Amino acid sequence: MLEIKKLNQFYGQSHTLWDLDLEIKQGRCTCLMGRNGVGKTTLMKSIMGLLPIKSGELLFEGKDISKLGSEKRAGLGIGYVPQGREIFSQLTVKENIDIGLLGNRNGLKQVPDKIYELFPVLKEMLKRKGGDLSGGQQQQLAIARALCLEPKLLILDEPAEGIQPNIVQQIGEVIDYLTKEEKITVILVEQKLPFARRHGDDFYLVDRGRVVANGEIENLSDEIVEQYLSV
Numbered sequence: 001m002l003e004i005k006k007l008n009q010f011y012g013q014s015h016t017l018w019d020l021d022l023e024i025k026q027g028r029c030t031c032l033m034g035r036n037g038v039g040k041t042t043l044m045k046s047i048m049g050l051l052p053i054k055s056g057e058l059l060f061e062g063k064d065i066s067k068l069g070s071e072k073r074a075g076l077g078i079g080y081v082p083q084g085r086e087i088f089s090q091l092t093v094k095e096n097i098d099i100g101l102l103g104n105r106n107g108l109k110q111v112p113d114k115i116y117e118l119f120p121v122l123k124e125m126l127k128r129k130g131g132d133l134s135g136g137q138q139q140q141l142a143i144a145r146a147l148c149l150e151p152k153l154l155i156l157d158e159p160a161e162g163i164q165p166n167i168v169q170q171i172g173e174v175i176d177y178l179t180k181e182e183k184i185t186v187i188l189v190e191q192k193l194p195f196a197r198r199h200g201d202d203f204y205l206v207d208r209g210r211v212v213a214n215g216e217i218e219n220l221s222d223e224i225v226e227q228y229l230s231v
């Protein structure tokens, strides 16, 4: 459902992504893995249209989206939860979630109950300021907001980073539900191997801006992990 061909990306003179090819399959969770600074977030921002690409092709459901801005891409059904979550700390939880409706391509006007069923804690906190939530709750809020788009493809950039274990587990269950029951395609940027192995179907491993291995997650061998993921 998403195909990337020979993508190159630069920050000024610094060549960050090199001839990168990637194919994300419908209804599966693909883990994008690699050490700090190898280019994972740069790749996600390129998919989302937050960074214009230098060269290459981005095909979403067969359509070239590489010239579209980020709002247009969101309108096609690409949801993005960035690494810093980027929730609005002065707005309430409800206002933060409602913002997701603005980009909904189906004209949805109300937050579906299903979203509060996935994140019951948010329903109890609708009037609280986003900034007063814990890191884990903010992460759930950011995912809930992205789900208001009714995305076909949901990009999660390290959703488990720095979050308490019980919320990590809940987020993992939500990922499983979205892919297995709702058939939403997920790209999960992830450095933690157990979380990736538990919730991923496929993997791409990136090193210094290049794809060095990919396949089904059960084929992510200890040798590859040792070479490209161990510190």
Ligand SMILES: Nc1ncnc2c1ncn2[C@@H]1O[C@H](COP(=O)(O)OP(=O)(O)OP(=O)(O)O)[C@@H](O)[C@H]1O
Binding pocket: 011, 014, 016, 034, 035, 036, 037, 038, 039, 040, 041, 042, 043, 083
């Ligand atoms: N705005 C920027 N300007 C210049 N260089 C940048 C910018 N953002 C990232 N970089 C550099 O590009 C490279 C890739 O960064 P990126 O954030 O994509 O890596 P990452 O794999 O997502 O890392 P992490 O796991 O730490 O988030 C790094 O060397 C980083 O320092």
